[in-house]
Amino acid sequence: MQRMTGLLVGAIFGAVFVVVNAQSPLNAVTANVLRAAACLAAIAVAGMWIATARRERPGAGERRSMYGRGYLVVVAAEAILLFGGLRVLAAWGSPEQANVAWVALVVGVHFIALAPVWKDWGIAVPGVVLTLLGAGGLVLASTAAVAWVPLVSGVLSGVALLAGAVTFGWRAVTARTA
Incomplete structure (x- = not known):
């Protein structure tokens, strides 16, 4: 149950x-489709969590x-790191888009750091993906492509988290019912 949580x-x-982060330079239709799909994916994981909670009762x-x-x-x-880094980025005069890149980087590193704590190296995979997307966004933030940072570091990071949660949640639910 803890894993499902x-x-x-x-x-x-x-x-x-x-x-x-689904915003310009994406067109409005694409942004809205991404937002709707993200919400549906999160609702699906919530449903899997509820199904697991009903089936499992904590034992002694x-x-x-x-x-x-x-x-x-x-x-x-x-x-x-999150809040300190955001203040540093602001002090350096970084564009606002760099903030989402920093958040993705720190969240990715947090997953990597949790892998040995939880003795679950599978959690390092989304950690590496988010870290790379965050680092890529920070690089983009210093270029003329700064408008794409929310897509690279925000939307793609969100898609990676959702894809992992749906995939591993589905595996967990179907493994228990098989």
Whole structure:
């Protein structure tokens, strides 16, 4: 159930990445289709979470929480890097679009840092993807292609989170029913 909760959180953040960042230079139809698809994907993961919650009841021997001290340290470091980095970007006069690139980079690194804490190297995969999309967006932010940063670092990061959450959620749900 803890894993499904993690997938739900990832799906919600993925949908937020897409909804907030699907904008110009994309045309309005494409942006709205992306937003609708992102919301539907998040709703699908929420449905999988509900189905799993109804089926599973915590038992006396349930394994230890994924959200222990190691997790809290990673999340605290993430918060410091997120907000501190945004202030640094503002102080440097970076374009506003660089903010989403920074967020994607930090969220990606947070997944990579959680892999050894949770002893689950599969979580490093979306971490690497988001880190690369964030880094790419930071590079784009210093070029004439700055308008594409929200698509690269925001929408594509959201799609990566949603695709992973739907895929692994579906695998988890179908594995339990098989």
